[in-house]
Amino acid sequence: MQFNVPFFPEQASTAAKQVDYIYLFLVAITAFFSLLIAALILYFIIKYKETPGRKAEQIHGSMLLEITWSVIPLGISLIIFVWAAWLYVHMQRAPANSLEVYGVAKQWMWKFQHSGGQREINALHVPVGRPVKVTLISQDVIHSMFVPEFRTKVDVLPNRYTSLWFEATKPGTYHLFCSQYCGTKHSAMIGQVIAMTPEDFENWLASGKAEGSSASNGEKLFQQLGCVTCHRADSAARGPNLMGLYGRPVKLTDGRTVLADDNYIRESILVPNAKVVSGFQPIMPTFQGMISEEDLFQVMNYIKSMGDQQQGGPLNNRSYPDQIRENELRHIQEQMKQQETTPQKPAGKK
């Protein structure tokens, strides 16, 4: 047993200090009010102890006091709310220059991959002094990625990306916990976050056995899975051109405009008919069950690498804005049917 019990975990990220300040402020508030109430109660017990010959003085209340002890707690609450909300918003928005890492959680293991293609299990190496954004998805149930020394945490959901970011401030080995109960070995779903100096991190990346970068692996998958047959930049393209798609608004057939972010691209691959781009037909087959979460990350990285993000209004991403003619559509659908290996509407059936 270690007997020197600290009151704080190590402060190892830029957010840690901010979180601790709010915590200390709240500890002070809690101590003040708890001691105030306790002191008043003790004082009243002693001072107004039942004594023969003295009767309690009947007091109905006081509007002034009621207002005072409603307004003061309300004021303090609002201060804490604004302060903590500001920090939350800050912690939700990863800086644009973040190093991107992808993580897959499954019962009961963490798998991470870097954009250089390096992969690791139950460990995550990161550099200090640079924001790192971890995009996460679960292969089964809900997990939660928690690094106490960084004071950060996010639930890892099946079927939807969530992310957290942090900037480590000192090299060291920190806890990686799953904090959302996830079945039998929940408490064994732990690992380490290893923060390294930028030089050490570069060396670590270089020594990792990576078979090509994440994006280049994604490109191979893009070919193998046949995505390229439709998603290409010429007149015969049956699907939207993906050049410069990532991070841009996309106009849909139903008139809505959505942002082409990680979750949109993932959904478009697995449930293509959920959101069909304006000017296109719902002809894309699903890739549900044909591509792993880790491969999806690679395809995503490839799509992200296709052209820089462009500014501008919502586009429908069609290189040639002609509508597919009715007879052409029938032709395409017949072709698709012949090649078909998976059912058109996967949701609910497996």
Add this chain to the structure above:
Amino acid sequence: MSTVNQVAIPKVEVMPEKHYLNDNYGIRSWLLTKDHKRIAVLYLFTITFFFFLGGLFAALIRLELLTPQGDLFQSDTYNKLFTMHGVNMIFFFLIPSVPAVLGNFLVPLMVGAKDLAFPKINLLSWYIFIAGAAFALAALVSGGVDTGWTFYTPLSSGFLKTPVVVLGVGILIAGFASIFTGLNFIVTVHRMRAPGLTWGRLPLFVWANYAASLIMVLGTPVLAITLILLVLERGFHIGIFDPKLGGDPVLFQHMFWFYSHPAVYIMILPGMGVISEIITCFSRKRVFGYTFIAFSSIAIAVFGFVVWAHHMFVAGISTYSALVFSLLSFAVAIPSAVKVFNWTATMYKGSVTLSTPMLYALGFIGLFTIGGLTGLFLAALGLDIHVHDTYFVVAHFHYVMVGGMVMAYLGGLHFWWPKMTGRLYPEAWAKMAALITFIGFNLTFFPQFILGYLGMPRRYHAYPEEFQVLNVLSSAGASVLAVGFILPLIYFLYSLRYGQVAGNNPWKATGLEWETTSPPPTHNFEETPIVTCDPYNYGDDEEVHVVK
């Protein structure tokens, strides 16, 4: 402090000749009773069983956590222990505790009625509770369930192989018991108040139970719907929550907390009502700020319905909804603060005696204050990211639910025990038990705040070695706490036979329940009482409260 003049009663009290306990004998007279007081006693026995069963699970959890390695139980067993501890304590002890036992016994007495509005539905509520409990116990003996009391999907709906459906059905059924109790209270308070008992003269215990009843009636159906959907998905693979079937797992959390957050107010509000009664009685004073305490109960009930997503700040909800729910969660803290200040102010210039119920009530105020204030840590968005799903949450919840609610329940049980049984418990033993409970409680749960901030996640079977000292402290405290809980069981049973006869009003308390005999007759009052003054008219001992 040793002046216990309420025990040293000048004249020797005698038990009334006829009362609800000896009105009839035999098992039928109990199992088919429509008397709210007897139904309260049935509930008392039932939930006492579940309290100690849940406590046994807690003891085993604390035993396992003495060492960092998960070496006493298998992981699956440990997961079942904390699940069954939570389910037992929340659905089969805390939710029915004050309303179904003390509320059932006292609401009709306090409003001067002969019974609740629907006596048969009241009895039915107990039977439904027993049916629900039977399912829960069936799930337990057929191996136990390891979902956690929160049943998060898709783990519960698609992954675990334990009898989740059986337990879910049990909780679903037990929910109707609480709907029936709530319905009965609402109608009784509206329709059956004695002449002269205006809303402004209602005891605060009745106000608190009324507010809790509103939540029971409006919230519990949502729990029923959620559990039915869970059972449909698990049993018939209808995709609602599991993404593999086309569902949304976070939807479950929204639905679950839409009930389960208000449910914590079902648990705490009636306890707050108990405290208002005890503090006034043992300060010999009118309550400070009656209207504010009464309406803060209603405010808590209303606000309680719009804060549920504060359980989900890291579950991928949008930033804007997180901001709204955080703000609303801070707002719900204000009425609780108002209550604490008013209770404290009630003692000002009073004539204070530290009888056992008062010890529990003061313990409640202290622990609830800490429990409530640590709730602010969890409502604070940037801070919640760190403490969410750690032992900090466990500590906060137990400060409110055990330090608050269980203390209030025990305080209430001591306060009204003479009314329910006609006899007094041994005061010295009771005071000692209250003290032991208070010390044991803090020793058990205070270290968990620190553990949580250090980052120990909840529901961990094994944990890193650096957390051991605090866990050992917590487990040691739990053994003290257990003594504090077992003592009342012993001396209450002892008092049934050997306790001093209490008389109608051993505490010289106000309130209609003290105007009748202890134990009360089956029909509560010989004549319908007429109320002529405000509640808590302490001060003038000669003043007649009821004009017959």
